[in-house]
Amino acid sequence: MATGGPRDRLLQLERIERDIASSIQSAGLALQELSKEKPIPKQVESHTTLFLKTLQEVETGLTSQIQYLTQVSTGQPHEGSCYSAQKDLQMAYHRLEHVKSRLAELDKIRLEHLRQQGQMIRSYSLPEVQPHSQ
Structure with a gap:
């Protein structure tokens, strides 16, 4: 994830927000499939895999944002601040x-x-x- 200006940071945060919504939706679909009388294991696995993949992207994105904020808050001059x-x-x-x-x-x-x-x-x-x- 490239460090850019404030606009780029906001766009990255928006993408993370969409990923969070997507992961919640995938988890919901997996649970919905599991609640059926005869769940289809492939569907459950597909939704669960998508949930875990999206959750990993969210974690990576948030970690990057937190590292950026840590640099900014130290008071040390850095590019873009x-x-x-x-x-x-x-x-x-x-x-x-x-x-x-x-x-x-x-x-x-x-x-x-x-x-x-x-x-x-x-x-x-x-x-x-x-x-x-x-």
Whole structure:
């Protein structure tokens, strides 16, 4: 199973979902045949074989998906993932806002101190930084 982009991953998951439905259907047909008064052994065997084969494909597909998710969730950069970069950007904006609020608090304290001393007050303002659209 090739590792592709998000669209490929979704298509693979859809295929796994169809395989799950198919395996349930095969199991149901095998049980239905077994519930008959005179089951046909070849039919039961055919449905059971198809069930087991499809179940193996589901297991292989899910294992591949889980391995992919394990790689993505470690935070290690890898092909096709931008999560780490997005998280870094988000944290940088958070730190920027925190620094701006602290500087505003310090400026407020400075102005209050100057007022108490009756000195001429000079105010500074920080330029507004707009976060990029994601």
